[in-house]
Amino acid sequence: MSRETTASLPTGFGRRDFLAAAGVALSGGLAGCSGVFAAEGKQVNVAGSSTVFPVTEAIASAFSEKNPTVNISLSKTGTGGGFGNFFCAGRTDINNASREIADAEIEQCGNNDVTPIEFQIATDALTVVVNPEADWVDCLTVEQLQEIWRTDGAQRWSDLNDEWPDEEIELYGAATTSGTFDYFNEAVLGEELNHRSDYYATERDRTIVQGVRGSETAMGYFGFSYYSENPDSIKAVSIDSGDGCVEPSIETAMSGKYTPLSRPLFIYVAKESLTKPAVRNFVRFYMEQAATDLVSDVGYVPITEDKRDENLEKLDAAVAEVTE
Known part of the structure; x- marks a missing residue:
């Protein structure tokens, strides 16, 4: 622990x-x-x-x-x-x-x-973040998130899109003892898929910030508060759940537009x-x-x-x- x-x-x-x-x-x-x-x-x-x-x-x-x-x-x-x-x-x-x-x-x-x-x-608006230099990705569909975070999922950015870099995705996320892990697992992966285990799992959200900031090919997720404290060193990814890309924010969480990652x-x-x-x-x-x-x-x-x-x-x- x-x-x-x-x-x-x-x-x-x-x-x-x-x-x-x-x-x-x-x-x-x-x-x-x-x-x-x-x-x-x-x-x-x-x-x-x-x-x-x-x-x-x-x-x-x-x-x-x-x-x-x-x-x-x-x-x-x-x-x-x-x-x-x-x-x-x-x-x-x-x-x-x-x-x-x-x-x-x-x-x-x-x-x-x-x-x-x-x-x-x-x-909260649970937030997916990438490195600011990752200019190829500003929005991901829920299906792409599933492909990234499921067991035996995508290993490289090019696995998601042929036009994206042929580079390994370096993943940072919540530890299994975290409610954030549980919520992400339920909201994104559902009952049919399991969360992959080959990622850097931590309860320390600051570690996720540092990891994503330090690697152009990295991705992580955590509560919106930790993104809002670091908006210049990491980039929030908009999520498309079927109605277009929606940016995580207090306003979109309050309105219910930011789905499926808004949570009590x-x-x-x-x-x-x-x-x-x-x-x-x-x-x-x-x-x-x-x-x-x-x-x-x-x-x-x-x-x-x-x-x-x-x-x-x-x-x-x-x-x-x-x-x-």
Whole structure:
């Protein structure tokens, strides 16, 4: 399982400098945190999706500015890694997720007396990227994506188009523990095809940026936020799902035109953790901020005010049940 520390995180929007001052810990070793914060119930532990990470990070920094005595530990473990190794094991309060929780994960949570509560917090335009020098490709059909990413698929660009370079496609993508992997697999490959294994698989989206930036024949995919932080060093590919080429953006994700790679993003909160004031206050703040420009500044589509109100009602009901 891969983890990222502060030193290796992607940069953008000036968030990292603030985090250091605000007391938001960015570390892999968050589980079982001890010390004064944990002892006083002022520790909030979050793991999971690297795609959702920028949203949670930005909201955590804003929360920490107003609540400096609360320590929020954030870690990138992938959606599946977060559920399996931390959240459903009872070691974290919140799991960032770029897909819905699986039945097996719900069962694991239940076996450990963890009750997951789902909150949608944004919409993402999952983005396919290539090197800016790859001037032969600006748009790909879903069928071409399938041919590239399926088992025993295309090895060279010329396999897709005779006019494209006779060069090997260097592939970077999400690890199998990632919700991004699961979503891409379902949306692009479907039930009939399997995702190829001969690619550089990682939870570190910055590694994908570096790999694609460093090779003219490379391709990768990840959440739109990581593209929006690096628009000059990598190129986003438009996707044609049958109605023409559509560019990934906040606007096309919001309108529903960017298919099939627009997807909802979630956090899952352990109901039992809502007994802690720090956790329920952070989650309430999160729901309020998820409907603001803070989310679009990160590179995702905010939830609607109606969804925000629905989330807050769900949160209030859960808090009432555990604090009676």
